[in-house]
Structure formats: C-alpha cells, structure tokens
Amino acid sequence: MITSPETFVWMVSAVVFFPSATWLVVDIVRLRRALAMEEGDDRHDRVFGSIIGVIMAAIGVAGVLKFHLG
Amino acid sequence: MNDYINPANAVTASRMLALPPFLYCVHHDIYQWASMLVIACGLLDKLDGLVARIFNCSSGFGELFDAITDAICYGFFLIVLASYGYVPWIPVIVIGVAGATNSSMRAIYVRRAGRATNYHSFAMERLVGFAAFLAGTGCNKYEVKYFFYSCASLMVIVLIHDAKRMLIDPIPS
Numbered sequence: 001m002i003t004s005p006e007t008f009v010w011m012v013s014a015v016v017f018f019p020s021a022t023w024l025v026v027d028i029v030r031l032r033r034a035l036a037m038e039e040g041d042d043r044h045d046r047v048f049g050s051i052i053g054v055i056m057a058a059i060g061v062a063g064v065l066k067f068h069l070g
Numbered sequence: 071m072n073d074y075i076n077p078a079n080a081v082t083a084s085r086m087l088a089l090p091p092f093l094y095c096v097h098h099d100i101y102q103w104a105s106m107l108v109i110a111c112g113l114l115d116k117l118d119g120l121v122a123r124i125f126n127c128s129s130g131f132g133e134l135f136d137a138i139t140d141a142i143c144y145g146f147f148l149i150v151l152a153s154y155g156y157v158p159w160i161p162v163i164v165i166g167v168a169g170a171t172n173s174s175m176r177a178i179y180v181r182r183a184g185r186a187t188n189y190h191s192f193a194m195e196r197l198v199g200f201a202a203f204l205a206g207t208g209c210n211k212y213e214v215k216y217f218f219y220s221c222a223s224l225m226v227i228v229l230i231h232d233a234k235r236m237l238i239d240p241i242p243s
Contacts, residue, residue: 002102012105012210016203041242042190048231049191052224056200059220063213 013064020060027053073129078122082132082139085114089146096154096209105209111143112202140198141169147205157208158215161222165201168225169194172232179236191235193228197221 002008031050037043088107095104118136122128145166152162172194200221207217 001100002106008102008105009210009212012206012212015109016207016212019203041239045191045235049193049196052191052193052228053196055224056196056221059217059224060203063207063217063220066216067213 013068016060017064020057020064024054024057024061027057072127073131076122076127076129076132077125078118078127078132079135081114081118081121082136085111085139085143089143092147093150096150096156101209101211105206108147108202108205108209111147112199112206115140115143115202137173141173144198144201144205145169148201148208151205151208156211156214157204157218161218164222165204165218165225168222168229169198172229175233175236182236183241191228191231194225194232197225197228200224 003011027050031047031054034043034046034050037046088111092104092107095101095107115136118132122132148157148162148165151157152159204217204221208214
C-alpha cells in the first residue's frame with residue numbers, strides 16, 4: 001500500500017478531475033477558434049475533434065462529481 | 071541520428087517494462103501500485119515526443135512504434151483488468167475492436183491516398199489518451215461502468231466519422 005484507500009481515492013479524483021477540467025477549457029477555446037475558421041474540410045475536422053474533446057473532458061469532470069456526490 | 075535506435079524510441083520501448091509488474095500487481099490485488107504503473111506508462115507516452123524534439127530524432131518509424139506501443143500497453147492494461155473482473159468485458163471488446171478497425175482503415179487510406187491521414191480531428195488520438203485514464207480508474211474500480219461505457223460509445227461515434235472520412239470522402243489535395 002502506498003497510502004490509505006481513502007487518500008488514494010482522493011488522489012485518483014485529483015488525477016482525473018484537474019486534467020479533465022483543463023482539457024475542457026482548452027477544447028472549448030479550440031472549438032471557438034475552429035468555428036471561426038472558413039468553411040472547408042479542415043474546419044469540419046477541427047470542429048469534430050474539439051467537440052469530442054469537450055465531451056471527453058466533461059465525462060471526466062462529471063465522473064468525479066458523480067463518484068463523490070452521486 | 072539512427073531512425074531505429076535513438077533516445078525517443080528507447081523511452082517508448084521502456085513503457086513495456088510496466089506490463090509484467092502491472093500483471094503481478096493486479097493478480098495480487100495491489101491496486102495502488104497498478105495505478106502508479108499506468109500513470110508512469112502514460113507519462114512516458116508524453117515524454118517520448120519531448121525527447122524526440124530535444125534530440126531531434128523524430129522519424130516515421132518512431133511515430134509508428136509509438137502507436138503500436140500505445141495499442142500494446144493500453145490494450146494489455148484493459149484486457150488484464152477485464153480478466154480479473156475489475157472492469158466489464160463488453161466496453162473493453164468494443165474499444166479493442168474500434169481501435170483495430172481504425173488502424174485497418176488507416177492502412178487502407180495509406181494505400182488509397184499514398185500517405186497517412188492528413189485530416190486534423192485527432193479524435194481517435196484523444197480517445198487513446200482517454201484509455202490511459204480508463205486503465206487508471208479501472209484499477210481503483212472508480213465509476214468503472216460510467217467511464218468505460220462512455221468511452222466505448224464515443225469510440226463508436228469517432229469510428230463512424232473516421233470511416234466516412236477515410237473510405238468515402240474524396241481525398242483532400
């Protein structure tokens with residue numbers, strides 16, 4: 001054992017929550033930039049990738065909240 | 071610098087050293103150390119790109135080797151966790167099949183277009199990163215069903231998008 005199970009769960013929560021929250025902000029900014037681009041394949045791909053990134057990050061944040069509050 | 075034997079590829083290869091102790095930890099239910107090995111593997115995944123830039127040793131082989139190592143490491147983690155009942159099999163199978171199908175489509179695209187994919191969604195690459203989180207949460211039985219089924223659903227969506235992009239849409243100039 002590295003630490004107590006309770007402490008380790010909080011470490012896991014931190015490791016999931018903080019990167020997910022950061023990723024959420026970064027991908028929202030990327031999505032806004034992509035939406036401002038001119039029409040074309042590149043815009044479509046960047047919008048799609050950013051939307052997937054936003055959803056993944058939201059899943060991470062919501063998962064931590066679900067674990068502790070749900 | 072040699073395309074095959076260089077510092078970046080050494081870092082990539084070192085990730086596989088985490089696999090035997092990971093199996094040992096899961097077998098003996100030492101889940102905290104299993105999580106640490108997953109985190110170490112994920113951090114080394116980020117480090118190899120940095121090492122490649124510092125030593126100026128990026129290569130096509132290095133990129134391929136990195137992708138193969140991702141598949142081996144994260145696939146191994148998920149299969150071991152499913153085998154020992156930490157995580158459900160169904161999303162692990164969906165994730166594995168989606169990853170393998172995407173790789174096959176990329177191979178078809180290379181033959182069709184004469185080059186690797188040049189579109190910029192990077193959605194599947196993001197999901198591979200998410201797989202590292204999945205392995206970490208799986209070790210701790212941390213909202214496992216929620217995370218695994220969410221990731222499997224996203225993978226199916228990305229697979230459908232990438233299939234249209236690689237197999238149906240015209241090749242961009």
